[in-house]
Amino acid sequence: MDLTLGSSTPATVFDIVNISLALAGIVLAFIILIVSFQLHNRRIRMGWFLAACCITLGGLMFQIAELDTGPDDGDVYTVFARILYALSAPLFSLYFIETEREEGEEWDGKFWATIQFLMAILVSAFAVFGGNPYLMSASFLSQCLIVLIMLLFSSKSLRASVGFILGLIFPITASLFAMADSRIDVLGFGIILQLLVVFFGYQLDTDREVLQSKAELSEKRVSLLMEQIHPHFIYNSLQQITLLCDENAEAVKPAILNFSGYLRKKFQALTGESMIPFTEEMEHVEMYIDLANILPSRHFEVEKHFEVTDFKIPPLTLQPLVENAIQYGIGMSEEGDQIRIGSRLNRGWIEIYVEDDGHGKKTRLPSQKSYKSVGTENVRTRLKLLCNGELSINTSETGTVAVIRIPDSTAGSGVLWGADRK
Amino acid sequence: MHETTDYNSIRSIAYFIPALILTMAIRVGTSAFMVSPGKGISNETLFRAEEGVPLALQLVEYILVVICFIFLYRLSDVHVWIDISNTMFLCYMLSSVAVRVVEWIAFKLDPNGVAEAAFLVAGEIPLIFILLGVSFFTNGMRDVYPEILEKSKPKQKACVLARALWIIGMCLLILAELFLEIFILHLKTPSTMPYRIISFVLVLLFILSGIPFTLRIQNFCYSYYMFCYNRGR
Numbered sequence: 001m002d003l004t005l006g007s008s009t010p011a012t013v014f015d016i017v018n019i020s021l022a023l024a025g026i027v028l029a030f031i032i033l034i035v036s037f038q039l040h041n042r043r044i045r046m047g048w049f050l051a052a053c054c055i056t057l058g059g060l061m062f063q064i065a066e067l068d069t070g071p072d073d074g075d076v077y078t079v080f081a082r083i084l085y086a087l088s089a090p091l092f093s094l095y096f097i098e099t100e101r102e103e104g105e106e107w108d109g110k111f112w113a114t115i116q117f118l119m120a121i122l123v124s125a126f127a128v129f130g131g132n133p134y135l136m137s138a139s140f141l142s143q144c145l146i147v148l149i150m151l152l153f154s155s156k157s158l159r160a161s162v163g164f165i166l167g168l169i170f171p172i173t174a175s176l177f178a179m180a181d182s183r184i185d186v187l188g189f190g191i192i193l194q195l196l197v198v199f200f201g202y203q204l205d206t207d208r209e210v211l212q213s214k215a216e217l218s219e220k221r222v223s224l225l226m227e228q229i230h231p232h233f234i235y236n237s238l239q240q241i242t243l244l245c246d247e248n249a250e251a252v253k254p255a256i257l258n259f260s261g262y263l264r265k266k267f268q269a270l271t272g273e274s275m276i277p278f279t280e281e282m283e284h285v286e287m288y289i290d291l292a293n294i295l296p297s298r299h300f301e302v303e304k305h306f307e308v309t310d311f312k313i314p315p316l317t318l319q320p321l322v323e324n325a326i327q328y329g330i331g332m333s334e335e336g337d338q339i340r341i342g343s344r345l346n347r348g349w350i351e352i353y354v355e356d357d358g359h360g361k362k363t364r365l366p367s368q369k370s371y372k373s374v375g376t377e378n379v380r381t382r383l384k385l386l387c388n389g390e391l392s393i394n395t396s397e398t399g400t401v402a403v404i405r406i407p408d409s410t411a412g413s414g415v416l417w418g419a420d421r422k
Numbered sequence: 423m424h425e426t427t428d429y430n431s432i433r434s435i436a437y438f439i440p441a442l443i444l445t446m447a448i449r450v451g452t453s454a455f456m457v458s459p460g461k462g463i464s465n466e467t468l469f470r471a472e473e474g475v476p477l478a479l480q481l482v483e484y485i486l487v488v489i490c491f492i493f494l495y496r497l498s499d500v501h502v503w504i505d506i507s508n509t510m511f512l513c514y515m516l517s518s519v520a521v522r523v524v525e526w527i528a529f530k531l532d533p534n535g536v537a538e539a540a541f542l543v544a545g546e547i548p549l550i551f552i553l554l555g556v557s558f559f560t561n562g563m564r565d566v567y568p569e570i571l572e573k574s575k576p577k578q579k580a581c582v583l584a585r586a587l588w589i590i591g592m593c594l595l596i597l598a599e600l601f602l603e604i605f606i607l608h609l610k611t612p613s614t615m616p617y618r619i620i621s622f623v624l625v626l627l628f629i630l631s632g633i634p635f636t637l638r639i640q641n642f643c644y645s646y647y648m649f650c651y652n653r654g655r
Contacts, residue, residue: 026519037512047495054488054515061519062481064526080481087485 014183022063025189029057032192032199041206045098049202052091053195059084060188078185079127082136085187086123089143090116093150095198096164099205100156112150119143137178140187144172160201167197240294255294262287268315275312275386278343278352282309284319285341292326300330305342311350313406314386320375321354321402329358329400349405357399379404428496432563435493439556442486446552449479487514487552494559503562510555518548557589 033053039046059081066077093116097109123139130136148168155161174190237259244252265284289302318341325339340355376393383389389406452475494508525545 023523026523030516030519033512033516037509042495042498044496047492050495051488051492054491054512055485057515057519058484058488061484061522064519064522076477080477083481084484 012183014181018063018183018185021186021189022060025192026057026060026064028192028196029053029060032195033057036199036202043098045095046202048091048095048098049195049198052088052095053192055084055088055091056188056191056195059088060192063185063188078133081188082127082140083124085140085191086120086127086143088191089140089147090120092194092198093147096147096151096154099160100154109154112154115146116143116150119146133182134179137175137182137187141172141175141179144168144175148172163197163201167194167201170194170197237291237294244294251294255291258287258290262291265319266316276315278309278311278313281313281315281318284316285322288319288323289326300326300337300339303338303340305340307342307344308350309343311406311408312387313352313404314382314389317379317383317391317404318352318354320379321404324376324402325354325356325358325400329356345408346405348408350408352404352406354402355399431493431496435490435497435559438486438490438493439559442483442490442552443556445479445483445486446549449476449483452476452479484515484518487511490555491515494555501562501565503558503565507555507558507562510551510558514548514551514555517551521545521548553589553592 033050036046036050036053062077062081062084066081090113093112094109097112101109119139119142123136123143126139127136148165151161151164151168155164170190170193171187172190174187177184178187241252241255241259244255262284265287322339322341330337330339338355338357341353343350343352345351376391380391383391383404383406387406389404391402391404393400393402491508491511494504494511498505498508
């Protein structure tokens, strides 16, 4: 293959190295650009990073264009490439400033950004009007040194600053090479290597943030657990079981089993993320009802009427509704002692209802404001997220009706709606 | 619409996109002027038509594309068309570099220029990406704020329509230029040189006639900004 460059200049080792590294730089820049553009989390700092990549890629483009032109035109392309390389430094500085800036903090990188942009303008003017390769490389080196000073003075974390400085070694080395021998022109490749190191750093940052958010999620789940298991209910249950030891020793064992079963189901439901069979949720409900029956609250009866049970439901969605019916429906009223739980098919939806004939609207004081219960809102949210379901609660003077509606398709009952409606 | 929309980007991009289109227009116009019949047509003239001022404008154009790309990146969550427009701008940069590299490799392998026709096609691809990018952006903006269109006067609606037609027409004209260059110019190079000049001049006229619409786009985007500002967002 003839490696003649330009019009008639024979290729030297330097030319081959320049071409090879420029092409390698273009390939690397393509990969970095495409991969980083695919990231879903589009932050401001990623925008600056992409801009630095694009600008450097443009520089490499002009560097390649220089190779198939005559010596006079080649100079113009070199100047253009140098201008673009000079612009990459302020963009990198903006990326660094955004990385260091805390969430919600006022932007405090004006000083460094201004210095870098002024330097870029100066270097560009120098490239256009000066044209001396040695001085052009020296001015780019001074830009890199300013970035280095910025990293040393402004970086808040040692790990991040080490990463950035490690990346900065490449453009500094490239400009030193160019100063040593003007025939070596690998500045673009050096900047791309720097950006590659920075991109790895970004990925590590993101991984760390993901781990952190997972830990936060676990903490939130624990707090939800604490919120769901009411301490006073546990206290009352244990006290009542203690009393049972004197009054009816035989009833203690089933009561303890119920209590431990209730707690186990509660934990399972709160730590699990997928839907569970309806019968499993009903086991939890029954344990709660048995436990509630030993407490010194009002006597109540539970009536069950299920048309369909072979479907799935998000965990801990029915039990809180039954708990509400017992505690607030009939527990706070002199009237009513019936709770009805059932399920039915209704035109493509599976409906699960919990009805009580308790106080409803009767005992609500005029001054009492209606508020959204945290537990009910939690049920509503999880229904929506896990199976696109709904929850409606109607309170009237004759009691309260809570209805969970789940699309038959997501509940996986396998019963065609209307098939049993004939 | 995304809650954390960067309205400064919307306001800024309204200036940078017309600046980009204007730069492109001047670049193509300068090239066309350099190959005008009065100056004598030769391969050297044609080659020079792509050097000098047009080359400098190519640098400015590239920088403007990167600036627009950053703003679009910031706005890409707003609407799917703006996201696509952002991708088009990225495609412009990638294709520009790819064209340069392939052109360089081909000239090394084939110095006689037999494969030149292929590069004439490839050379127009980045330009088409830009036109599509601008078109998708304005389309996205129009969708995001339908209330502006509802409240605007019929004349403004006509301008939006004219803008869309202008960009589609410009794409078609570039394609026409491609066909002229590939099937006529390269088959009968010496005798059909005027076709190339005609196509250049047509593109120039078309772009110049589009400037008022480009300014309309700027006003349109600024109206969005003011509208949102007045609503306290």
